[in-house]
Amino acid sequence: MEPDSPDLLAPVGRGGALIGYARVSTKGQKLDRQIAALEAASCQRIFSDKKSGKNAEREELWNALDYIREGDTLVVPSLDRLGRSIQDLISIVAGLRKRGIGFRSLHESLDTTTPGGRLVFHVFAALAEFIRELIVQGTHEGLAAARARGERLGRPPAMTEEQIRHARSMLADPDASVTSIAKLLGVSRTTIYKYVPELRAGHRPSVGGQHSGLERA
Template identity: 85%
Template sequence: MTAAAQWAQGGEDALEAFPVNITGVLIGYARVSTKGQNLDRQIAALTDCGCAKIFSDKKSGKNAEREELWKALDYARPGDTLVVPSLDRLGRSIQDLIAIVAGLRKRGIGFRSLHESLDTTTPGGRLVFHVFAALAEFIRELIVQGTHEGLVAARARGERLGRPPAMTVEQVRHARAMLADPEASVTSIAKLLGVSRTTIYKYVPELAAGRDSLAAGARGEIDQ
């Protein structure tokens, strides 16, 4: 199910604040990208707004292993609200952000971002995230559509799709010619052509039958 569908699920109450009954505590989460950065300002803001417990990570938002974030999400209970200093402290992308907040909603947990003044425990904050989810889904569909159209156009132009070959036809021809010389090692030929030994064996499969067969093949090409 898409993020937008997850948000839409619930029918007429889709834009109502959640959780309906805010009976729990405020749980703070702070993050800086490197160990050299200071968390004091974020922690102070979370403390001032009334967070009873604060978790913090010193890792890039691109790092999936944000241990303290997962601890905060695990600690939260229905009726609680997760609070962050700003949206970029929580999500690596808008899709990541929406996925986390949608997960909180399913568990009856609210979400607040102090800098953006977003609060899903209010109807207005819920509306903003509803729009975010729809926008993220729209962007995803545009990317998929654009990629598909690009592939179709490339095929129509006769372009080769996928990864380029490790060896060109010319390199394979040179490899066969050099391999016909029993004094030339596979390792030296691979280094000369700028490829690995495995690549040589892959693109010159007759090498597995022995060097004699390559020499015979090379002599046949010369005779022709």
């Protein structure tokens, strides 16, 4: 149950204006049918976007959400016209409910201004959270199993042990620059400094184990 509502099934959005929202995802698609359906549903004002549901900017949707007021109801031709995903859809509808605004989807006959419609959407939200928790749990179990098998997790190192040995050997030559060695090994200067830490202190490896001054500028 939502903390801001004492009754999970309490309807919201009754008695206000019906505000429509339509969207097409490609240039070739037309809004005519969606707008006609929204007009038939008695929407007093209709906002429309001609952008993909994956486009986070959906300007007219945000304009509709800014325009709509408590007691009103947002109407869409179908659920996939509103959200990019089930989580996105639930987030938008939950935000509407907190503002006292209803939601209707014509194709699915879903109406949160009724107790039954509100219950269906609550089930959707619970299912989405359950799936998210399963994914997180599965990820954690997979990582634990990989660690138990001794597998290395995360990104592979930028330099192998063999490359580090080659770098140290070449750096023992005072005429060799860090830049040239980095290019030869196919890594950046920063990587060389990371894997040969004595360079940061101004020293270079030497064959005899002693250190000499850092490369020329």
